[in-house]
Amino acid sequence: MFHVLHETVQVQDIKDARQxxxxxxxxxxxxxxxxxxxxxxxxxxxxxLSLFLxxxxxxxxxxxxxxxxxFKI
Numbered sequence: 001m002f003h004v005l006h007e008t009v010q011v012q013d014i015k016d017a018r019q020x021x022x023x024x025x026x027x028x029x030x031x032x033x034x035x036x037x038x039x040x041x042x043x044x045x046x047x048x049l050s051l052f053l054x055x056x057x058x059x060x061x062x063x064x065x066x067x068x069x070x071f072k073i
């Protein structure tokens with residue numbers, strides 16, 4: 001009786017280990033995909049941030065052009 005119970009526990013342990021290995025593989029693949037997207041998103045974030053930081057320059061340039069055009073009219 002103990003021998004059969006011991007084998008049943010071993011079989012369940014093997015099934016659990018396979019399930020865990022499958023979950024680890026799936027989560028690892030998902031993490032790999034997310035990390036590869038993170039690089040692209042970081043670049044896009046930096047581009048947007050640099051454009052935002054240049055906004056006052058562009059606004060002052062537009063205001064200057066508006067004043068120049070106003071005096072030419």
